[in-house]
Amino acid sequence: MGRTLPSITQAFLQEQESFARFRRALRRSDQLALDDLFSAAQRHVAAAAYASHALPFEIFLLAMLLEEHKQVMRLRQLLHDTWDE
Amino acid sequence: MNENTGWLLDLYPDARAGVVLWFVGEDGTRYRLRQTFPVTFYVAGPLPELRQVWRWLSAQPVELKLARTERRDLFQVQPVTVLAVQVANPAEQPALFNRLSRVFPHLTYYNTDLQFSLQYAAQYGTFPLARCFFAHDEAGNLQTLEVLESRWTLEPSHPPLRLLSIEPDCDPQHAAPRTLKLRYEQRGEGASERPVEYCFDLEPVRPLLANLAAVLRRHDPDILLTAWGDTWLLPYLLDRAQEQQYPLPLNRDPGDPEGLFQPRQPARREARSYFSYGQVIYQGPQVLLFGRAHIDVYNAMLYHDYGLEGVFELSRVTSLPLQTSARTSPGTGISSMQILTALHNKVLVPWHKQQPEDLKSALDLMQADQGGLVYQPLTGLHRDVAEIDFISLYPSIMVHFNISPETVNQHCPTASRVPELDLWIDQEAPGLVPDTLAPLLEKRIRLKERLALLPAWHPYRRAYKARASAHKWLLVTCFGYLGYKNARFGRIEAHEAVTAYGRETLLRAKETAEELGFTVLQLYVDGMWVQKPDCKTVPDFQPLLDEISARTRLPVALDGIYRWIAFLPSRVNPKVPVPNRYFGVFQDGSLKMRGIETRRRDTPPFLKRLQLEMLETLSELELQKTGQGLDLTPVLRLLHRRLKELRAGRVPFTDLLVTHKVSRKLEEFRGTSPASRALTQLQQVGKLFEPGQHVRFLYLRGEPGVHAWDLPYQPDIKSLDYDYYAELFARASASILQPFGVDEVTLRNWLFANAAYGAPPGVLPPARCRRVPLLAGILPATHARNSGNAVHSLDALPALC
Structure with a gap:
């Protein structure tokens, strides 16, 4: 209601929608992985909104990388702990 | 000359x-006094036209005085x-104004449509x-006040x-009432009479009117508190009284004592539906009385929130009459307070405001x-x-940073810059909005401080809470009115400045918390949820509170410490968290929940209670640290137990009712939603619903699938759609159990397939009962199996381990 700009969630969904053709052509397993990436980005929409970047997709890409890196850190820690035992 | 003390x-x-x-x-008498009180409005425009207005007004058969003067318009620099x-x-x-504005439609008018009580209040402080x-x-002429x-x-x-x-024996929308219950009592200082109760049949009409008139004359009440009085009772009584030619003294004002004029009739206003904040709101018809206040508990805005004490408080701080403040939204309340401040400061109150938004670039717009x-x-x-x-938060920001339509965007030496934005705010003189809000905010903070000190059994607690709640609604809406461009003292830039300060404040609070070693679980507009190992008591969090208020210069409070709290993900995608869906148990055992079914209006009472019971049961369980x-x-x-009750038909119909707000007119519905089918049923028996009203119905098996509750007959108990209710049951319980590691599939197996409860979730069941569906867990071991939650693991895990 009465918005001059799309909300960040709308912007996010638009970006996701714009990759629909790309997603469709992927294998099912790859589609699921792609969905995971978008879910990861969606967890940071608040920060993306605050950034109010002219190209929000850059922020979403960074958010995906961020979550990926968190996973790497977590796995690294797990490996580390296993070796210690 | 008679001198008295009393209450207006x-x-x-x-x-x-x-x-x-x-x-x-104070002597118990009710005084009706008169006073002459001239009111003034202002006209601005090109001088030749003003001269024409002068001539036109002088020719009118109304007693008036005309003068040329200078006044301040908030949106203009020069007087x-x-x-x-x-x-x-x-x-x-x-x-007079109505005629004038039609003859001269292009002039600017001020102070023309103000509530009369505000104009009086501006002069006498009443x-x-x-x-x-x-x-x-x-x-009976008032000399001194x-x-x-x-x-x-x-x-x-x-x-x-x-x-x-006065209350009818049932909801008149649902069925035709047969009797009226009346109860008379005294409230306040020196109440001595005992309550008296009456019960009258609605038919035959004449004795009813005679009895009512006798009760009204005998007790001469100051306040008439009715159930459905606006929408049904008083219109019904007034119509019957007119048919029977029987004068019913609902009004206390006798009208003209010499009998030259007709006695005053109660004022009746039509019902209307309107849009507010993207929601359609229905306001029923109103019946206003003269000399006593009529309050319909079902047509009073937010009455369930703050009751009669809240209505009194709303009237006190806004100066609106009791009957008006009971029926108007807090938004009207806050704009009345601003008008009062304007009248005090001799600032003009525009009639139809024309205030365009300042030009800004696309990038500015994105940030603002x-x-x-x-x-x-x-x-x-x-x-x-x-x-x-x-x-x-927002009112504090407005007061603290002096945000008001006339202080925003003033590039003067005394201005300070709004964070992130290219906006400047003049700090020299207090603005109109901060001026209005400061005393209200102070009163609320003092009230809250006092409330915090009162023990739970204290008799004043309830009244204090009601008043604090009335203030809360006023303060909540004052922000919206600042940004609403058609509000008399609204301006988009002021609104943007407030949210910018709000974001800055919250981010500063987040940074402070993280610097002091806390984990920030959630930030929500004006609240923050934090946690740190070994911080469990109020003194543990005090240094953080002190530091936040030092850095943001705004007041903060510890709302409470949760024994545990669960933030829920989205129903659609369990990997995505949603901001305002959580529940938790405070250390004192009280519950807080947002966004779950029990808080939703369309949830049947049975399921609301179920969720509360589940939470109460859970709150008694101690989380184990291991x-x-x-x-x-x-x-x-x-x-x-509850599911069995549901299936056995032991849950009464009223507990299974689903309530939907009517969003549009019946003919505008495109699909056949349950609500539209219920509305169609009601239309067939001649009951019409306006947008904004609530329609209640039950789910039935087969066609049409619903039974509107306000139909004149009840459905067969066997035709209830128990399967659908069981589905709702499963969803409602899944919301609560999900954070405890029980996914919906497991829960359904437990509920409907009688699967055995093998072990607490999160623990691998012993080998012999492996056939029990594996429970989604919160331990790393089970986490790997439950890929759905894998994304959260890094954040969610340390919480319990």
Whole structure:
């Protein structure tokens, strides 16, 4: 209601929608992985909104990388702990 | 000359008397006094046209005084030259202005459509139920009026009021009532009479009217508290009285004593539906009385939130009459307060405001057009979490940073810059909005401080809470009115400045918390949820509170410490957290929940209660520190018991009712939603619903699938769609159990397939009962199997381990 700009969630969904053709052509397993990436980005929409970047997709890409890196850190820690035992 | 002390009950303009004022005297007498009180409005425009207006007005058959003067328009830098039109009798002003604005539609008008009580309040400082000293002559003309208490006092005097409640035996929308229950009682200081109760049949009509008239004359109530009085009772009684030619003294004002005029009739207003904040709101018809206040508990805005005490408080701080403040939204309340400040400061109040938004670039717009900061929480279950709230964040910002339509965007030496935005705010003189809000905010903070000190059993607690809640609604809406471009004192840039300060404040609070080693679980506009190992008591969090208020310069409070709190993910995508869906148990055992079914209006009462019971059962279980999860057997036992009740048909219909708000007219519905089918049923029996009203129905098997509750007959108990209710049952319980590691599939197996409850979730069941569906867990071991939750693991895990 009465918005001059799309909300960040709308912007996010638009970006996701714009990759629909790309997603469709992927294998099912790859589609699921792609969905995971978008879910990861969606967890940071608040920060993306605050950034109010002219190209929000850059922020979403960074958010995906961020979550990926968190996973790497977590796995690294797990490996580390296993070796210690 | 008679001198008295008492309380002001009501005041309104009167064609003959000027102003009529009603006082509740300390001696128990009700005084009806008169006073002449001229009101002034202003016209601005090109001088030749103003001269024409002058000539036109002089020719009107109305007693008035004209003068040329200068006044301040908030949206203009220089004072404006205006024509001041003083009308001797306030009752004649609306009609005169109506004619004038039609003859001269292009001029700018000020102070034309103000609530009369505000104009009176601006001069005498009055407000409803104010304790006053008043003197009058034998003819009932008011000579002196002095208000003896401030509207900002925390301990207002309690006038001895006579209260008559009238209630039909059932909801008139649902079925035709047969009897009326009446109860008379006294409230406030020196209440001595015992309550009296009556019960009258609605038919035959004449004895009913005679009895009602006798009760009204005998007790002469100050307040008429009715159930469905606006929408059904009073219109019904007035129509019957007219048919029977029987005068019903609902009004206390006898009208003209010499009998030259007809006795005053109660004022009736039509029902309307309107849009507000993207929601359609239905306001029922209204019946307003003269000389006593009529309050319909079902047509009073937010009555369920703050009751009669809240209505009184709303009247006190806004100066709106009791009947008006009970029915208007808090938004009207806050704009009335601003008008009062404007009248005090001799600032013009525009009639139709034309204030365009300043030009800005697309990039500026992207940065400015944002709301509050809303984070995505770390989903899952967390222990020992503190909720820290800024006290009335946006109003505090407006007061502290002097944000008001006339202070924004003034590039002067005394201006300070808004964070992130290219906006400047003049700090030299307090603006109109901060000026209005400061005392209200202060009163609220003092009230909250006092509330915090009162023990739970204290008799004042309820009244304090009601008043604090009334303030809360006023303060909540004041922000919206600042940004609404059609509000009289609204301006988009002021609104943007407030949200920018809000985001800055919350981010500073987040940075502070993280610097002090806390984990920030969630940020939500004006609240923050934090946790830190070994921080469990109020003193543990005090340094953080002190540091936040030092850095943001705004008041913060510890709302409470949760034993545990669960932030829920989205229903659609369990990997995505949603901002405002959580529940938790405070250390004192009280519950707080947002966004789950029990808070939703369309949830049947049975399921609302179920969720509450589940939470209460859970709150009694102590979370074990080892990360072993919980033994959920008691919750499961409860679920099985309630499900059995549902299936056995032991849940009454009223507990299974689903309530939907009607969003559009029946013919505008495209699909056939359950609500539209219920509306069609009602239309067939001649009951029409307007947008904004609520329709209640039951789910049935087969076609049409619903039964509208307001139909004149009840459905067969066997036709209820128990399967659908069981589905809703499963969803409602899944919301609660999800953070405890029970996914929906497991829960359904437990509920419907009688799967055994092998072990607390999160623990691998022993080998012999491996056939039990594996439970989604919160331990790393089970996490790997449950890929759905893998994304959260890094954040959610440390919470319990």
